[in-house]
Amino acid sequence: MLRRTATDVLAVLAVIAVVALVVGQLTGQPVLLGFVTSESMAPTLEAGDGFVAVPAELGGDIETGDVVVFEAVELQGGGLTTHRVVGETDTGYLTQGDNNPFTDQDGDEPVVTDGRIVATVLQVNGQVVRIPRLGTGIEAVRETATRLQTTLAGALGIEATVDSEGLSGLFIAVGLVLLLAVFAENLRTSHTRDRIRSRSRFDDQGIDGRWVALGLAFLILVPANAAMFAPTGTHQIVVDGDDLPAGTTAGEAVDTSLTAENGGLVTMLVLLETTHPEGELGREELVVPRGQSATASLTVTAPPAGEQAVVTVSEHRYFLIAPATVITRLHAIHPLVAIAAFNLLIIGTTTTLIGAAFGLGPRRTRRRRSRV
DSSP, rough: OHHHHHHHHHHHHHHHHHHHHHHHHHTSBBBBBEEOSSSSTTTSSSSSSSEEEEEHHHHHOOTTTOOOEEEEGGGSEEEEEEEEEEESSSEEEEEEOOOSSGGGGGOOOOOOOGGGGGEEEEEEEEEEETTTTHHHHHHHHHHHHHHHHHHHHHTOOOOOOHHHHHHHHHHHHHHHHHHHHHHHHHHHHHHHHHEEEEEEEEEOOOHHHHHHHHHHHHHHHHHHHHHHHTTTTEEEEEEEEOOOTTTTOSSEEEEEEEEEOOSSSEEEEEEEEEOOTTTSSSEEEEOOOTOEEEEEEEEEEEETTTOOEEEEEEEEEEEOSOOHHHHHHHHOHHHHHHHHHHHHHHHHHHEEEHHHOOSSOOOOEEEEEEOO
16 A cells, blocks of 8 residues: 555656656746756756756745846847856846856846746755756757657658757657556556455545646646746837937838747747837737747837837737637737636646546545455
8 A cells, every 4th residue: 555655656756757847848948847058057066967946936035045047138148047146236136157257247148137037946955956967868868869860861861850859848748648658557557456456345545636637737837827927028119319220310110120039849929019109010920939039020100309209019928729810819808818718728638638547536446355
């Protein structure tokens, strides 16, 4: 009994770990687990070491000494960076790699605001919880998958079209499906073996599928909603009448642009809106594939010298897991309606998959002791 329960719990933890890697790959944000790829945090975290990532929404207030994962603007061309908070200003935090002689802000990186922090690295008694070589293993799988794909494509005489990042997500997702199947078979076999070995008149509760479904849904929805909400907001486009493009006079149209980037593996639908009478968007819907960016033009009437035209543009992001027209119509009702529909879809899908694999509700076995 105790041994079987421990096995089931370990299997659940393994499923959660794999789900965390899958969701992290899809949303472009660390979920439960993350890893570093450089020596900037050595010796705390060596290149390839993993760590436990606590979502910013659950991590509480940021303090000096915390190690955070944030969206860098300039460091290594931008993207997720894991560094320690070494100070705080009125406008944000100062960050620095443990192995770097100077702060990030001594370079070109601006101070890190709360909105750019996506996770806090778990520390116990002031020490980072390190998972040695986690990232090295993931990178090895990714490189092996890339080589296999290139070899297979060459043998078949076709062009390799799936990049290494996509293959990584694909192989991890396949691993998740296989792990779920093995877990379900393990539970079924375990309970069958118990019924054969001893048949007593009492019910034995196993893992409740409802809690598994709830836990996985929560694990998916927290980072997924963060990936949609974090970039959401307003942009102010300022056109200065004293700094117009050459040959442009007051009253003429001035073109500027807005760029939306997608650092995850799931295509995003970005909806842009402006109610300013002086601003006109060339496109209000941007489909941004994984790892790419899309640009929309904004036309503004040039103000006279000494004045400025300020146009506010609202941005909303949604995972493109349903037809764009459906998402747009839900958004037109209210952005929260579109977000709620996404959450219900994920909860329904997770519940259906877990229900099919394990059943919903406590697993019971009826055991009856044989008479001698």
